[in-house]
Every structure is written in structure tokens, then in C-alpha cells.
Amino acid sequence: MNVNDNAACVLVYGSDPVLLETRAKVIQTRGFSTCEAASEAELIERMKAARCKVVVLCHTLSESEAARAAQLARQEIPHIKIIAMAHHSEAFDESLGGFTNPHDLLAALSRVYH
Numbered sequence: 069m070n071v072n073d074n075a076a077c078v079l080v081y082g083s084d085p086v087l088l089e090t091r092a093k094v095i096q097t098r099g100f101s102t103c104e105a106a107s108e109a110e111l112i113e114r115m116k117a118a119r120c121k122v123v124v125l126c127h128t129l130s131e132s133e134a135a136r137a138a139q140l141a142r143q144e145i146p147h148i149k150i151i152a153m154a155h156h157s158e159a160f161d162e163s164l165g166g167f168t169n170p171h172d173l174l175a176a177l178s179r180v181y182h
Contacts, residue, residue, distance in 0.1 A: 076101070076118075076119045076122075077100075077101045077114075077118035077119055077120045077121065078095050078100045078101065078103075078121065078122045078123075078181075079103050079104070079122070080092050080104045080105070080123075080124045080126065081105045081110075081111050081123060081124065081125055081129070081137055082106065082125070082126025082127070082128040082129055082153075083106060083126070083128040083129060083133075084106075084128045085106050087128060088105075089104065091124060091126065092104055094174065095124070095173070095177065097174075098177070098178075100181070101118075103117075103118050103120075108136070108137070111123075111140060111141070112140060112144065115140075115141065115145060120145060121149065121181060122148065122150070122151060122181055123137065123138075123141045123148060123149070124151045124153065124173070125137055125138070125150065125151065125153060125154075125155070125160070126153050131155045134152055134154075134157075135155075135157060138152075138157070142159075149161045149162075149180035149181065151163075151164065151176050151180060153173070161180045162176040162179065162180055164176055
């Protein structure tokens with residue numbers, strides 16, 4: 069986990085720790101601080117510990133897990149932005165394909181991070 073105390077965190081959530089680390093490293097190339105969560109309990113813990121501004125929901129989550137994560141995120145931080153890598157819903161600020169290229173993720177992050 070890389071949480072910079074001076075910057076809001078982009079939280080990457082999914083069930084594959086290796087993929088989460090890879091996505092986090094891609095996001096870090098643009099200067100964002102990141103943290104990862106591989107379970108619902110970690111999601112809640114990380115959101116409380118870090119100043120999360122955006123949650124990226126990995127394609128490894130089922131549709132119901134992604135919806136639940138969005139609900140939990142907005143309960144904890146009402147104005148948080150949510151990028152879903154595979155599922156489409158009005159609950160998400162951005163929805164991308166699960167196997168999208170890193171540039172699409174970074175572009176979506178740039179659109180919602182303000």
C-alpha cells in the first residue's frame with residue numbers, strides 16, 4: 069500500500085492481489101497515491117485510513133460485489149468517484165471494459181479526479 073499523507077488516495081478494489089498491485093502501479097505513474105483492498109473488510113478499513121477520492125472497482129468483482137462496494141464507498145464518503153472496470157450502472161461515475169488498456173483507465177481517472 070502506498071498512501072501519501074499529503075494527497076488523496078485512489079483505492080483499487082478487487083479479488084486478485086497481483087492485478088490490484090499492477091493497476092496501482094499504473095495509476096502511480098501519473099503521480100497518484102494508491103492503496104489496494106482485496107476484501108470488503110479491507111475496502112472499509114482502507115477508506116477509513118486514507119483520504120480516498122476515487123475507487124477503482126476491478127473486473128474480478130462480480131456485478132453484485134461491485135454494486136455493494138459502490139454502496140459502501142458512498143456511505144463512507146458521499147462524494148467519492150467510482151470507476152468500474154467491467155460493470156455498467158448509474159452508480160458508477162465511469163464504466164470501462166474489464167480488459168481495457170491502461171491509457172483508458174488513466175483517462176477515466178483524469179476525468180473524475182478533480
